[in-house]
Amino acid sequence: MAGANDGPMSWRRGLAEETGMGAGDERGGGAQDPKVAAALEELSRMEEEPKQFLLYFRARFREHAVEEMHTLYEDNFVKISERYYKSSAWPSAAAVSYLVDHDEPFLLLYKELTFRHMYTLYGKSQPSIREQANAWGNYCDLFGAFLNGDMVGLELPAAWLWDMVDEFIYQFEIWCQYRAALKEKSEEEIAVLRENDQIWNVNDVLQYLHALVNKSNICPWMLNDHQPIGSSDPKSKDFDLSSLAVYRYIGFFSIVGLLRINCLIGDYRLALMVLQSLDFNPSTSLFTHVTACHFSVYYFMGFAHMMLRRYEDAGRVFGTALLHVGRIKQSHVRSYQYEQVNKRVDQMLALLAICITFQPQYVDESTMSLLKDKFGDIKSLRTGEESTVMGLFTYASPKFVTPAPPNYDVIDDYHMDAANLQQKMFMAEIKQQLILPEIRSYLSLYTSIEVKKLADLMEIEEEMFRSHLLSLKHKSYSARADISGENPMIQGTDVKPTSELGFYINKNVVHVGDAKVETRFGEFFVKQIERLNQMSRIQIPRDVFHGAKGNLATR
Amino acid sequence: MGSSLQDEVEGLLQSQRYDPSIIPKLEEYVQHQVTIGSYDSDANLALLKLYQFYPELYNAGVVAKVLMLALTALPSTDFLCSQYLISSKFQNQEPVPKLVNLLELLEGGKYIEFWASKESYKDRVPAVKDFDKSIRRFMFGVIKRTYIAVAREELMGLLNLKDEELTAFISDEQLTEADGLIKLPPTKENQPKPVKVTEAISFREVAPTLFKVM
Numbered sequence: 001m002a003g004a005n006d007g008p009m010s011w012r013r014g015l016a017e018e019t020g021m022g023a024g025d026e027r028g029g030g031a032q033d034p035k036v037a038a039a040l041e042e043l044s045r046m047e048e049e050p051k052q053f054l055l056y057f058r059a060r061f062r063e064h065a066v067e068e069m070h071t072l073y074e075d076n077f078v079k080i081s082e083r084y085y086k087s088s089a090w091p092s093a094a095a096v097s098y099l100v101d102h103d104e105p106f107l108l109l110y111k112e113l114t115f116r117h118m119y120t121l122y123g124k125s126q127p128s129i130r131e132q133a134n135a136w137g138n139y140c141d142l143f144g145a146f147l148n149g150d151m152v153g154l155e156l157p158a159a160w161l162w163d164m165v166d167e168f169i170y171q172f173e174i175w176c177q178y179r180a181a182l183k184e185k186s187e188e189e190i191a192v193l194r195e196n197d198q199i200w201n202v203n204d205v206l207q208y209l210h211a212l213v214n215k216s217n218i219c220p221w222m223l224n225d226h227q228p229i230g231s232s233d234p235k236s237k238d239f240d241l242s243s244l245a246v247y248r249y250i251g252f253f254s255i256v257g258l259l260r261i262n263c264l265i266g267d268y269r270l271a272l273m274v275l276q277s278l279d280f281n282p283s284t285s286l287f288t289h290v291t292a293c294h295f296s297v298y299y300f301m302g303f304a305h306m307m308l309r310r311y312e313d314a315g316r317v318f319g320t321a322l323l324h325v326g327r328i329k330q331s332h333v334r335s336y337q338y339e340q341v342n343k344r345v346d347q348m349l350a351l352l353a354i355c356i357t358f359q360p361q362y363v364d365e366s367t368m369s370l371l372k373d374k375f376g377d378i379k380s381l382r383t384g385e386e387s388t389v390m391g392l393f394t395y396a397s398p399k400f401v402t403p404a405p406p407n408y409d410v411i412d413d414y415h416m417d418a419a420n421l422q423q424k425m426f427m428a429e430i431k432q433q434l435i436l437p438e439i440r441s442y443l444s445l446y447t448s449i450e451v452k453k454l455a456d457l458m459e460i461e462e463e464m465f466r467s468h469l470l471s472l473k474h475k476s477y478s479a480r481a482d483i484s485g486e487n488p489m490i491q492g493t494d495v496k497p498t499s500e501l502g503f504y505i506n507k508n509v510v511h512v513g514d515a516k517v518e519t520r521f522g523e524f525f526v527k528q529i530e531r532l533n534q535m536s537r538i539q540i541p542r543d544v545f546h547g548a549k550g551n552l553a554t555r
Numbered sequence: 556m557g558s559s560l561q562d563e564v565e566g567l568l569q570s571q572r573y574d575p576s577i578i579p580k581l582e583e584y585v586q587h588q589v590t591i592g593s594y595d596s597d598a599n600l601a602l603l604k605l606y607q608f609y610p611e612l613y614n615a616g617v618v619a620k621v622l623m624l625a626l627t628a629l630p631s632t633d634f635l636c637s638q639y640l641i642s643s644k645f646q647n648q649e650p651v652p653k654l655v656n657l658l659e660l661l662e663g664g665k666y667i668e669f670w671a672s673k674e675s676y677k678d679r680v681p682a683v684k685d686f687d688k689s690i691r692r693f694m695f696g697v698i699k700r701t702y703i704a705v706a707r708e709e710l711m712g713l714l715n716l717k718d719e720e721l722t723a724f725i726s727d728e729q730l731t732e733a734d735g736l737i738k739l740p741p742t743k744e745n746q747p748k749p750v751k752v753t754e755a756i757s758f759r760e761v762a763p764t765l766f767k768v769m
Contacts, residue, residue: 202608203573266639267604307639308632402642404610421643425635432663463667470664473701474630505702507736 035094042095050090051099053080054110058100061109061154070157073113081117089121090114105154108145111138116167119174126178129192135171136199143168143208147215151246152234158249162290165253168205169260175200176401180415182408194408202403205261209254216251217242219277226279252286256293259300265403266422268304275301295321295344303398306351307422309429309475311359318352321345322367349374350396354389358433359476365523389430393423436472443503448511469505560587564598572601575609582617589620592684596633599624603640615648620681622654626661627689630696634658650680666694670715687715695728699739707735 053076060068081090090096093111100106115135119127127135142164145151179193198204213219220229221242230240241247255274262271278297279285287297298321305314325345353375356363363371400418407414442458455465502513564584567577581602588594599621606613618641625634638646638655645651653676660669669690673680691714698705698713711721731738 206573265604265607267600267636268639269600269636270604309635403608404642417643421646422639424643425638428659432659464665467664467666470666470697470701471662472664474662474664474697504700506704507702507706511703 039092039094040098042091043098046091046095046099047084050080050084053077054096054099058103058106061106062103064155066155066157069155070159073157073160077113085117087121089118105145105150108138108142109156112142112164112167115171116163119167119171126174129178129189129196132171132175132178133196133199136175139168139171139208140204143212146247146250147208147211149241151250152241152244154246156246156249158245158289159292161246161249162253162293165209165250165257166292166296168208169257169264172200172202172205172261173264173399173401176403177399177415180402180406180417181413182406182411183413190408190411193405197405202265206258209257209261212254213251213258215241216247216254218248218251218255221248222277222279249286249289253290253293256287256297256300259304260296260398263300263304263307263398264401264418266307266400266418268307271300271304272308292340292344294324295341295348299344299348300398302348302351306355307426311355312361315352315355315359315361315363318348318355319363319367321348322352322370323364346374347396350392354392354396357389357437358430386427386430386434390423390427393426394419397422432471433475435468436475439468439472443510443512446510446512448509451505451508451510454510466505469503469510560584561593561595564595568598568601573605573608575605575612578602578605578609578612581605582614585617585620585624588624589681589683594624594628596625596628596631596636600633600636600640603637606645607640607642610642610644613645615645615651616681618645619650619654620683622651623681623683623686626654626657627683627686627693629661629690629693650676653680661690661693664697666713666715691715691724700742702739703741704736704738707732707737710737 053072057069057072057077060072090110090113093107093114096110097107100110115131115138118131119135126132182190185193217228217230217240221227221240228240228243230236230238230243232243233239242251255278258274259271262268262274275297278287287293298317302314302317302321305311305317322345349371352363352367353371355361356371397419400422402414402418406412439458442454446454451466451469452462455462458465460468504511560583564580567574567580571577581598584595584598585602588599603618603621606618622634622637625637628634641651646655653672657669657672657676657680660666660672694714698710707721710716711718714721714724716724725732725737730740
């Protein structure tokens with residue numbers, strides 16, 4: 001993997017002391033210790049139900065009851081937070097420490113949960129510097145525990161591991177936004193920011209993700225047909241961490257994290273490069289285990305393609321994901337991640353609308369009708385105003401960040417800089433592109449016409465018109481993934497014509513050869529198979545059937 | 556000498572991609588590319604990313620060279636990728652806007668205007684070995700796909716070649732010329748045949764569906 005760094009870095013171990021929430025060092029301290037007294041006092045104020053919940057949760061954690069933990073994590077935790085901690089944070093880890101017998105790994109996870117809960121309390125505003133620093137400290141401890149091998153022998157639900165990595169990047173986003181908006185900060189706050197460059201430092205964030213990918217050995221595991229290469233015995237010399245589900249997941253989700261973070265800072269090429277060893281077979285790949293992860297992969301992958309002007313690849317990626325939505329919609333209505341997934345879906349629809357505007361391409365019927373519901377006639381986008389496209393782009397793009405600290409000496413709000421830059425560049429491309437659909441539609445009216453005549457019809461100078469024709473050829477020629485290759489979603493830098501409209505100039509005459517779209521049999525066959533299936537009343541699991549349809553239709 | 560620097564940089568990118576201490580080496584490598592006319596987009600993008608992380612180390616002169624090199628890499632999207640990594644503050648500093656302008660002219664098919672602008676920027680943008688040649692290669696690629704036959708004067712203008720230079724170019728590219736009209740070699744796109752769009756479904760994808768029904 002690009003930029004992999006598995007250098008001899010020593011990872012933090014143990015509970016963060018500077019967070020002032022450390023419980024490790026006070027263990028067994030006398031009741032006279034004011035810290036201990038405060039913790040016990042806090043614990044005594046805790047309601048019975050959350051207490052019982054934590055005790056039960058910890059017991060299941062220690063028994064490695066992953067499925068039950070999944071329910072506790074996804075349902076019960078949310079419900080109890082709603083009931084008891086709707087507007088305040090959960091009790092500190094120092095207090096809970098006395099409840100759970102100072103179980104350090106459990107406390108690390110508890111803190112991860114409660115910090116995440118705390119961030120949600122803020123809504124549109126942001127946690128304080130101190131809170132953000134504490135959350136960062138806990139992530140260092142938590143990921144440090146993974147990297148030091150302390151998580152060997154523990155099991156966690158996949159969804160939780162996904163949320164862990166996802167939240168890590170979300171909190172990094174929040175930090176970057178927070179630190180760049182200087183206007184409303186006090187001198188004191190700015191001084192703290194200036195001195196604490198190490199908190200949520202982009203370099204460390206990347207290092208952690210890369211290290212988790214390397215430590216987990218997930219890439220060799222994927223390349224080895226989803227089998228660990230080394231031994232699954234922790235005592236063995238060639239013990240392979242990818243034999244443990246916890247490590248496989250954290251490593252895999254960190255790859256997706258790298259994809260996302262590279263998109264956020266505008267390095268789209270590297271974003272796609274980190275996906276190189278990923279398996280996109282919907283029946284085997286790990287990303288299908290967590291719905292939110294599944295959509296994240298497709299959303300960011302498609303977005304990176306789009307920003308690299310590979311509209312056809314982007315369209316195919318979004319199309320595949322959107323077809324999948326149709327399939328899972330019923331089963332996921334109640335999921336914790338439902339809202340988040342829904343938002344991603346809407347964003348992907350908007351991006352797909354942009355992509356097919358600039359690169360007319362085949363879209364599955366059901367997706368097309370989704371698009372029509374949402375945006376009306378797609379053709380209106382094509383002739384429409386730039387502002388419409390800009391609106392869609394702003395709505396559908398990720399939260400870009402400036403990875404470096406701002407210039408603290410010049411007080412200003414810099415937090416929109418990254419988003420403005422990406423938007424400005426995208427709109428520059430749109431401006432160049434907007435003229436092209438018009439030329440394309442003029443061209444399609446003729447089989448041959450003099451260049452001069454067509455230029456007059458469009459009311460532009462002939463020389464300018466010739467430039468537009470050259471530009472049209474250049475723009476309709478982009479790198480495109482080789483869909484018959486190993487990794488159809490990302491691979492291939494083959495430059496191929498993407499336009500369905502063929503034309504050429506013979507000295508002063510343009511000749512136009514319209515593309516001939518051959519009948520697509522795939523969809524027809526799928527429909528017939530469906531009919532046959534209904535008639536014979538054979539029960540076919542929904543996902544198997546629609547899975548095949550999804551792939552057919554994207555070709 | 557050339558290849559050893561390349562190997563060294565490759566090694567650094569493997570092990571210390573985000574380490575600001577490798578910046579001088581990457582900068583040296585850019586200078587090397589400009590001088591001998593080689594090109595390494597991965598190393599150059601890694602350098603721009605380090606500038607993005609450590610803006611205090613930003614070097615406008617080196618960035619200009621990276622962008623000039625990226626122009627020679629058209630039709631690849633290297634220039635675009637580079638631009639995404641340069642923060643807005645630096646995007647507005649010369650000569651970046653000039654170089655962006657050159658890119659827009661090239662991408663917009665405004666070749667004649669491109670040559671004029673390039674000439675007028677001569678002393679304000681860095682020189683890159685074989686720059687014109689690379690740009691002409693890109694232009695001719697697009698022209699070949701657009702035209703089946705082009706007037707001699709027009710091609711001279713588009714490629715910014717003098718009469719005798721064009722004659723040499725025609726013989727280098729093994730083109731044929733008759734009555735002031737230059738015939739271009741057939742490509743997939745400059746032919747009267749319509750493009751066929753076909754469906755490609757592999758058996759592997761259909762098999763499970765069929766199998767389930769049977």
